[in-house]
Amino acid sequence: MxxxxxxxxxxxxxxxxxxxxxxxxxxxxxxLYSHGTDKEAYLRLYCxxxxxxxxxxxxxxxxxxxxxxxxxxxxxxxSAGQAQFQNQLIxxxxxxxxxxxxxxxxxxxxxxxxxxxxDPFTWSSSLRTFLKGIEPLAEADRLxxxxxxxxxxxxxxxxxxxxxxxxxxxxxxxxxxxxxLAVEFQNSEWLTLRVIEELKNRNVALCTxxxxxxxxxxxxxxIVTSDLAYIRFLGRAAPGVLTDSSNSSSIEEGARNTEExxxxxxxxxYKSEELALWIPRILSMxxxxxxxxxxxxxxxxxxxxxxxxxxTKLLRAAGL
Amino acid sequence: xxxxxILHINAVGFPAAIEMNLDRSLKAWPFVVANERAPRAVVIAxxxxxxxxxVRPGMVLSMAKSICPKLAVRPPQPELYRKIEDTLQxxxxxxxxxxxxxxxxxxxxxxxxxxxLFGAPEDASQKLRAxxxxxxxxxxxxxxxxxxxxxxxxxxxxxxxGFVALSANEESQLLRHQPAxxxxxxxxxxxxxxxxxxxxxxxxxxxxxxxxxxxxxxxGLELVMRARGIDSSxxxxxxxxxxxxDDTIVFEPDTSDPEIMKIRLRSLVAExxxxxxxxxxxxxxxxxxxxxxxxxxxxxxxxxSQLLVRDDEIFSLAVLALERAKKRRVRVRRLELILSEIDxxxxxxxxxxxxxxxxxxxxxxxxxxxxxxxxEALVPCSALLVANxxxxxx
Numbered sequence: 001m002x003x004x005x006x007x008x009x010x011x012x013x014x015x016x017x018x019x020x021x022x023x024x025x026x027x028x029x030x031x032l033y034s035h036g037t038d039k040e041a042y043l044r045l046y047c048x049x050x051x052x053x054x055x056x057x058x059x060x061x062x063x064x065x066x067x068x069x070x071x072x073x074x075x076x077x078x079s080a081g082q083a084q085f086q087n088q089l090i091x092x093x094x095x096x097x098x099x100x101x102x103x104x105x106x107x108x109x110x111x112x113x114x115x116x117x118x119d120p121f122t123w124s125s126s127l128r129t130f131l132k133g134i135e136p137l138a139e140a141d142r143l144x145x146x147x148x149x150x151x152x153x154x155x156x157x158x159x160x161x162x163x164x165x166x167x168x169x170x171x172x173x174x175x176x177x178x179x180x181l182a183v184e185f186q187n188s189e190w191l192t193l194r195v196i197e198e199l200k201n202r203n204v205a206l207c208t209x210x211x212x213x214x215x216x217x218x219x220x221x222x223i224v225t226s227d228l229a230y231i232r233f234l235g236r237a238a239p240g241v242l243t244d245s246s247n248s249s250s251i252e253e254g255a256r257n258t259e260e261x262x263x264x265x266x267x268x269x270y271k272s273e274e275l276a277l278w279i280p281r282i283l284s285m286x287x288x289x290x291x292x293x294x295x296x297x298x299x300x301x302x303x304x305x306x307x308x309x310x311x312t313k314l315l316r317a318a319g320l
Numbered sequence: 321x322x323x324x325x326i327l328h329i330n331a332v333g334f335p336a337a338i339e340m341n342l343d344r345s346l347k348a349w350p351f352v353v354a355n356e357r358a359p360r361a362v363v364i365a366x367x368x369x370x371x372x373x374x375v376r377p378g379m380v381l382s383m384a385k386s387i388c389p390k391l392a393v394r395p396p397q398p399e400l401y402r403k404i405e406d407t408l409q410x411x412x413x414x415x416x417x418x419x420x421x422x423x424x425x426x427x428x429x430x431x432x433x434x435x436x437l438f439g440a441p442e443d444a445s446q447k448l449r450a451x452x453x454x455x456x457x458x459x460x461x462x463x464x465x466x467x468x469x470x471x472x473x474x475x476x477x478x479x480x481x482g483f484v485a486l487s488a489n490e491e492s493q494l495l496r497h498q499p500a501x502x503x504x505x506x507x508x509x510x511x512x513x514x515x516x517x518x519x520x521x522x523x524x525x526x527x528x529x530x531x532x533x534x535x536x537x538x539x540g541l542e543l544v545m546r547a548r549g550i551d552s553s554x555x556x557x558x559x560x561x562x563x564x565x566d567d568t569i570v571f572e573p574d575t576s577d578p579e580i581m582k583i584r585l586r587s588l589v590a591e592x593x594x595x596x597x598x599x600x601x602x603x604x605x606x607x608x609x610x611x612x613x614x615x616x617x618x619x620x621x622x623x624x625s626q627l628l629v630r631d632d633e634i635f636s637l638a639v640l641a642l643e644r645a646k647k648r649r650v651r652v653r654r655l656e657l658i659l660s661e662i663d664x665x666x667x668x669x670x671x672x673x674x675x676x677x678x679x680x681x682x683x684x685x686x687x688x689x690x691x692x693x694x695x696e697a698l699v700p701c702s703a704l705l706v707a708n709x710x711x712x713x714x
Contacts, residue, residue: 156497188490188493188494189493189496189497191477191484191494192477192497192498192499193476193477193498193499193502194497194499196477196478213321213487214321215321215489215490215493216493219484219485219486219487219490219494220323220442220483220484220485221478221482221483221484221485222482222483223478223481223482223483223484224481224482277443277446277447278446279450280446280447280449280450280453281446281449281483283450283453283459284449284453284459284481284483285481287459287481288459288480288481
């Protein structure tokens, strides 16, 4: 069948970046970093490989401006220290982008006090503290997005809807340099036309998830609701029994379950054909969003950087 | 959790998407596809940015321009759109023979039994999505579930270019909190009634008891079933335009009396309309063929954009076709009625308009009698009079 349409030739210039959720994992030594690499050098080395990073420690501990300045300094030093640290990178992993690419940008997961342990009296001051903490990233024009990860227990009820509305409004009005907002719902109740339309109106990205299929969790789906398309690969380990996660404070809620031996998505290694099936989804999403960030959260055994590189290769081959 | 096999492809704003692919500079600009030279031009398809400004299909162009002063207008290219739609359909047919064309830019596919060739239904959908993009540049919405109703609701939620694949457990969860307005079969009038009952979400309709459902109208129970995600209608691969029902009457003796012709036409409508309603479909087009006593045959058609379900509506359309066909004063020997452009009833109609409820109830009662005792059991007086005066014929 003759094609009537040629995919645009400028897709290679599309602002699509792939990275991982976090970077500071000693078990990535031998995969991304060479054995015996100084922990202080992890970020610098990471930035040699990847042009985007999702910071997840901000979920567990409230970020501080000094901490962010330190992260920036270490990341900014990546080009200067390239020669010094190049030999500490695993050479078999390809560098994602050609030299001269844009510097690594950061997406930050909102602190748990804003999404998991919400106190109606203190959340607004927590928000101010959180935004103050990440301000250095915004000032340096390296803040791509703030991601709000809502747990399964955050349900589509009036109280929660009102809170989300207030939180998004507060985030929109906070005088920080330009950054995007993204929300991740672990409960499928939020996938309603009303919510999707509202996210579109507010230019807030609805995070697309690749995760184990379980009752009540979001189904396999993707939709672009803002200029940013935000995708997270959290692993697909076969689901066991869904434990009560309402009190869980971990982001993916998989960590606790892993210890209980029920399911272990962050140990999952994506197969090439599974990633290849994402290409049409990425193509379709790229037609609507001006930039896209993709993060791999299957961090155990260094699977996240391996999958990020494999996916990059596949997308490059597809002209993205 | 296994995903359903019924895929709905919804290419929202099909012509606008094609124009945008042809000229990428349009992406940054609100525009519509409309025939600007027509005296009362209407918007055929708005671009996503025009849609955000409030421009809607069917809107008068001057109004659209007043809403969005920067609006650009592209003339329609029906030939090209038809060609691309054909390509879309051929691509779908390369995945499964069970492809139903359900209006411009709308297709249903049944992917059951294709897993050996294309993998799981969600994977097959992605492969099809990729091929649609490669061949046409379109990025339609894809909804996958176990039936047509749920897939259609899903594409309405994830429009204009999203994708969702649902397992049986996920279907009712997805439907539950969606606005009632997007359930197929609900139009603005019924929506008003539902809102009086404080019903805003599909889940609330699903919770209605049988008795409560009946208060919504003659098809209230069916609506509740849909709200629960239950729909057994199969993907029908027969093209809509090829679906017809027809019947013929031979006058004995031949007649040129327009009243007799109308009475006989009414009985044809009653039989064909009954057959359509039994299949839960309606018609957009009536064609009449009359054979004159001296040999020649004349044909004429009448068409409406509204889906006609009731006998009185179909009869009005058939009379229009008859009047167009009957141009000579010569007596007529044979009258044929063909109803075509058949479409699923309920999906595009508000079947519950209050002023029409009485007519629907009447129609429903008539159908029950005909179904149980046959057509002879209950006929219009006029038909009886004609039959008596002519000594029975047909």
